Amino acid sequence: MELMEVFDIKVVILWTDGLVFLLTFLALFAIISMRSNPYLRRTWREVFRSKIGISAFVVLMAYITTGILDSFHFRAALENTENQTGTHYSGEVTSVLDMIIGQPHQHQEKTYSAPFSAFQFAKENIELPDGTIQRQYPRLKYGGSHLNEDTSDKVSDIIRRTFVSILWALLIWGCLVWLLIFLKARKSQNSMAKIGRQIWSGRTDIPWKVALIATGILILSISWFAQIADGYHIFGTDKVGNDVFYQAVKSIRTGLIVGTVTTLIMLPLAISLGIMAGYFRGWVDDVIQYLYTTLSSIPGVLLIAAAMLVLNVWIDNHPEHFPTAVQRADIRLLSLCIILGMTSWIGLCRLLRGETLKLRELGYVHAAQVFGVSNVQIIKRHFLPNLMHIVLITVVLDFSFLVLAEAVLSYLGIGVDPTTSSWGNMINAARLELAREPVVWWSLIAAFLFMFGLVLAANLFSDAVRRAFDPRGVS
Amino acid sequence: MFNYILRRLAYALPILLGVNIITFALFFVVITPNDMARLHLGDKHITQEQIQQWKHERGYDKPLFINKDSQGFDMVKETIFYQKSISLFFLDFGTSDADRRDINYDISQRMWPSLAIAVPTFIVGLLVNITMAMLLVFFRGTHIDTLGVVLTVILMSISSLFYIIAGQFLMSKLWHLAPISGYELGFDAWRFLILPVVIGVISGMGAGTRWYRSIFLEEINRDYVRTARAKGVPELKVLFKHVLQNAMIPILTGVVVVIPALFMGNLIMETLFLGSVLYIIGLIITDISYTWVDPRVRLS
Secondary structure, eight states, X not given: OOHHHHTXXXXXXXHHHHHHHHHHHHHHHHHHHHHTOHHHHHHHHHHHHSXXXXXXXXXXXXXXXXXHHXXXXXXXXXXXXXXXXXXXXXXXXXXXXXXXXXXXXXXXXSSOBOTTOSBOSSOEEEEOTTSOEEEEOOBOSSTTXXXXXTOTXXXXXXXXXXXXXXXXXXXXXXXXXXXXXXXXXXXXTOOHHHHHHHHHHTOSSSOHHHHHHHHHHHHHHHHHHHHHHTTSOTTOBOTTOOBHHHHHHHHHHHHHHHXXXXXXXHHHHHHHHHHHHHHHOHHHHHHHHHHHHHHHHSOXXXXXXXXXXXXXXXXXXXXXXXXXXXXXXXXXXXXXXXXXXXXXXXXXXHHHHHHHHHHTTSHHHHHHHHTTOOHHHHIIIIIHHHHXXXXXXXXXXXXXXXXXXXXXXXXXXXXXXXXXXXXXXXXXXXHHHTTSSSOOOHHHHHHHHHHHHXXXXXXXXXXXXXXXXXXXXXX | OHHHHHHHHHHHHHHHHHHHHHHHIIIIIISOHHHHHHHHHOOSSOOHHHHHHHHHHHTTXXXXXXXXXXXXXXXXXXXXXXXXXXXXXXXXXXXXXXXXXXXXXXXXXXXXXXXXXXHHHHHHHHHHHHHHHHHHXXXXXXXXXXXXXXXXXXXXXXXXXXXXXXXXXXXXXXXXXXXSSOOOSGGGGHHHHHHHHHHHHHHHHHHHHHHHHHHHHHHHTSHHHHHHHHTTOOHHHIIIIIIHHHTHHHHHHHOXXXXXXXXXXXXXXXXXXXXXXXXXXXXXXXXXXXXXXXXXXXXX
16 A cells, blocks of 8 residues: 555544644643743642652543544545545544554454453354354454464463563563653763662652653553454453443543533633622622522533433434534534533632632732723733632542543433443443343443543542642642 | 521522523523424424424413513413413422423422432431541541541542442342332332432542541641640540531531432423522521521621
């Protein structure tokens, strides 16, 4: 195949993709602007000085990278047939992540199969070579198809693959360690051996040893998954034979989007209204207070359910705006984020209003007012920087709540589209599978493990952030 | 006190009106009664007459705000907004769109099972959380405290769905301790209640314990605690008497009355209103309860 053909693709940018890119850009911008502020630099250093904080950060970065890779969507070109003008593109939208995972995501079996199994979960009539028909567990099309007849070499095959994955992991990890030591040595003008000893004995300001161990474990598990997923279904397959492990990986993007895009929608509302209410007081304050009291008096789940119900009817009635199923699923995901954003800005708005009320009585604000500085300038220069720590803490705290909320809402049928891979949808399907005899447990466990990893990392990281930015621990 | 409650109730009126307008906007302006008729009749090939019939049966064929065909007060009264939204203020919820059941009757029927789960979960959960938090505070600074905090973070990171599914699976399917679903009136209901109550308590334990622990830790460094200790009051009594009493205000603020409202489906629009009524009542009760636990608080 020629190189041009490899890259012959049609880029598809979904709404949520665009927002993910915007968010990534904003985050990078925030990091760059924070670097020039010595106070913020010191506080962030404090976050990464805690061993738990830095390990949680490593795990979060792995999730985020997966989510971003899964947000580059495109339609691959179909192979040219005879007498055809121009290139035609596949109707299926794939992502860069699918490309990296490669074959396993297309390995579809017929129905359920257990983790690591080479056989189907249910018996089937099979015609034997001599013509007789027997009921037995058929071999899977992809899972363990490279094994011999009676799959007696399965254990040795898994051990071999594990061994290969350890070698790969060591190689990559070794390069990383070398790179880190090399960079640090060049920066501090020390010999590499000395830096290496410092990291090994844990005498560094930021606990690099812990960070490297966490990265090592992460690389090892990724390379192990990569090796095994090539030949087996690690978490088995679901009812229609899709690989559960692949589904759980694809759900990462959904979870991250709900956790982050919602914040992006809620922040402008909360910040502008909160500061306005606290700064201008009077009728502005009354109106804003009325607004959030009314909204918060409606039970959250019910408001979300009502809004989602209404939006679904609206989407169903306007199919012309969303030609493909992917676009429809995408707009449902986005509307879930918008609705969650509409219901979750209130807490932050209240906090910001209270803090602004306190700040506006301070001397330097009065001084600025007396000097005739405009309100916009005062808010920009004196209020925003002094409120940022509250915003940051709330955003990090809300993240894990939102990821959990997505699952609950999808489970209740008012969350993301049923065709979107999400942990909530997986758990929803697993509810019925547990009632089967024998039990199909792997979907539930896979969704649980992936979700638990993300939420635990987010919770631990938010603890570290809160401890650094708000030492009193009250928020 | 009486004046205070009256005034708070008066403040509640504009808020409830706001809730009304939000639900009205959602259910009648964003999606029109025509859409709703199609949704409920569920057929793509449906005639205009059928839609008209459906709307007429449920009173949705009236204009939204002002009826120009009527005289006097009926101009406002004979509209969807008045009949569907304002009547909520008199706690008259009308009939369900789908099967035309009386919603007031449905609510009165379904309220008791919901309450029977919500109230024990709330009380047991509160007791368990406060006791656990007290234990952690008692062992503060030791490994038990660290272990406890790690445990609460782990408990918090598990989705409540998993508690529900795992609880149903273990307790009902594997160990046959409790029935998996169903309900029975009267005293026998406890067999059906035990599973949701246990799940509810466990799923709230992580966040709850952590929250109370931070409240108690805040109190424990105050002067009155040091004085009590100096007088020789035993540590357990310091914790459960002095600290607990003084931490009552933040506890009450967090523990606004649980809203026993999970009537899904066709009742959503009506429960939105009911839910916010309950929430406002909860807020008022919270304020009144402050006066019980802290005599310095005056309601004015």
